Amino acid sequence: METKAQALEIAKTQLQLRGYNGFSFQDIANELGIKKASLHYYFSSKEDLGLALIEDYAAAFQQWADKLAELSPYEKIEKYILMFYSFAQDNLKICPAGVFCVDFNALPVRMQKSITELQDTQRRWLEKALIRGIKDGDFKKSLKAKDTANLLIAACQGGLQLARFQDNCRVMKSTCQTLLDLLTDI
Amino acid sequence: METKAQALEIAKTQLQLRGYNGFSFQDIANELGIKKASLHYYFSSKEDLGLALIEDYAAAFQQWADKLAELSPYEKIEKYILMFYSFAQDNLKICPAGVFCVDFNALPVRMQKSITELQDTQRRWLEKALIRGIKDGDFKKSLKAKDTANLLIAACQGGLQLARFQDNCRVMKSTCQTLLDLLTDI
DNA sequence: GTCTATATATAGATAGAC
């Protein structure tokens, strides 16, 4: 399964650097040093590869979230932002959701479903942390958890795009920090 | 110039619905009822079309901004959000910058420059409005104009993506309204 | 300005040998 895992890693990088239509089996094969036809042994179609990518991201998020179970709501939100920031730090990558959103209407239905599911999972995770955080006083009492979760996601995804345009990953961090300050009572 | 303008309109719609690599000369030609080869009379290459698209957006923004000269800083920001919201209302379109950001690394250099220029223009416009708005008390005194401008752009672009995923344009509006409330002292 | 015809490149995908 070594080759399959390697192929997935390469695909993930390409996806976040050049978009879903911005890389091909050929690109992955080149980097892997095999022929593109060989890749069909692991992924019968590009849709198949696309689904594997999304599942991989979903599994990684689940694993990541499990590790943070003991942290405070505020710390969880901080870590969430840092997870996205680590994308920007790595060659100004943007997030997979931002990538798939663009050609969403042109994607196979199964991929559309898988992506929205992943987004829903993340939004619910944020919302849950925010509900407790608002109650505990980590965040402003006046906030609505649902709207705030959406705003956080938007700031992260939008922040990554700003970083790429401005060729400076710190822009993403300061943008999200500005929001974080606004969410806490000062 | 009628046909050229029509082609640009179709391209703009396709761009915001399916991404830059998500439509072809063929698609435009079909909708226009001509042959794809004929389009090369107006746009010698897809890069040429891409540049025309960006210039078109830039001109539209300039025109839009000029009309708002008399408004208060707060009203300007409100209008800025509404401009993006009108994208979401129209078949859950996302913004051109969000589209081009994804395949940015795969785009011709001239397009990259043109896009970042457009983004810079919008950011400077926001920043200028915010500097006055913060001074006038429209917005919180503690805000930094530059960071706030970035946060607003991120919320708009990210909000459009959320709307598409959640298949609900109002999500974009409530997300930005949540931010707007945070930016004003309440 | 628009057409037909064609060139060229590349994508995703399959068949079958090794």
Next chain:
DNA sequence: GTCTATCTATATATAGAC
């Protein structure tokens, strides 16, 4: 598992007729 060879579809792009 990986290869060669091949198929089909589609993209951008050009030449030249009308």
